[in-house]
Amino acid sequence: MNDPLAIHVAGLRKAYGSGHLALAGVNLDVHAGEFFGLLGPNGAGKSSLINILAGIVRRTSGVAEIFGFDVERDFYQSRQLLGVVPQELAYDPFFTVREFLRMQSGYFGLRHNDDWLDELMTELDLTDKASTNLRALSGGMKRRVLIAQALVHKPPVVVLDEPTAGVDVELRQGLWRFMRRYNAEGNTVILTTHYLEEAEELCARIAILQQGRIIALDRKDALLRASNWRVLTVTFDHDPGALPPDLVESMIGAGENTRVLRIDARRHPLGAVLAQLQSLPAQILDLHLQEPRLEDAFTDILGQGR
Ligand SMILES: Nc1ncnc2c1ncn2[C@@H]1O[C@H](COP(=O)(O)OP(=O)(O)OP(=O)(O)O)[C@@H](O)[C@H]1O
Secondary structure: OOOOOOEEEEEEEEEOOOOOEEEEEEEEEEOOOOEEEEEOOOOOOHHHHHHHHOOOOOOOEEEEEEOOEEOOOOHHHHHHOEEEEOOOOOOOOOOEHHHHHHHHHHHOOOOOOHHHHHHHHHHOOOHHHOOOEHHHOOHHHHHHHHHHHHOOOOOOEEEEEOOOOOOOHHHHHHHHHHHHHHHHOOOEEEEEOOOHHHHHHHOOEEEEEEOOEEEEEEEHHHHHHOOOEEEEEEEEOOOOOOOOHHHHOOEEEEOOOEEEEEEEOOOOOHHHHHHHHHOOOOOEEEEEEEOOOHHHHHHHHHHHHO
16 A cells, blocks of 8 residues: 555535635645645735645535544544644743743643754744743744644644745745754655745645645656746857847846846747847857746746636
């Protein structure tokens, strides 16, 4: 028998009161040990999916399991296996960081958890805030507490819902180092983010949700290869003057002897673009074609999904 999937979602539907389908039949399998990206525009259904997995929102129909445990019927087991880093911290501001983390441990039946809490606080650079009241923490520190509280029970699956919104670069990098290590230890990490460069750097596989449906699900490199956008930097031996009218719209930058073009390869095949550039009254000295970015692939895919 195959190992159970970290996440198994099939035909999952969620209708809120108005009857509007926030999830319109989602199928998604995430294997144990993956670093997986769940992307999509605002309102696509990401939080609905995460909240169903966490047992906070009830599904309308379909399958949702964590390591084979149903999120409603086997709530206790599935919840033990899952850590969710929410967007906002719901807390009593008079607790200290350590008290809060101990209380969270208590929810999971863990009474003597201080060794792990100390390790978590060290890893997340929270140790010198252990006795500070939550209300006295900066936004960045609160984020670290959010991550620590999701991990008090060392869950093998962690879902991070926009964990770095509004967080400075240094903290963001620290959080990712930590999540990478947690993942390298064999744990599954699922990330939702609006920072596509973050998903591009961290996630090996990516699903894109739009209007409650998965419209793309593939390895990141395959999604990038499928993108039609290319950024081409051309260096000439002297100023080539105006670009041919057909390419003017594609220009996104220019130096004295360089032109930077962002090309939609469907509309402008690269061979034809080169031929046009060669017709300019300057010699091409160098060409640099930039790898497609996830942002470009994302825009393409959303455009097709509409
Ligand atoms: N409690 C609710 N009652 C009614 N409609 C809701 C509720 N929660 C979400 N929705 C609707 O369901 C759809 C999906 O919302 P959801 O929050 O899951 O999307 P999201 O992808 O997480 O968006 P965001 O990126 O903005 O957080 C939206 O149209 C939203 O308005």
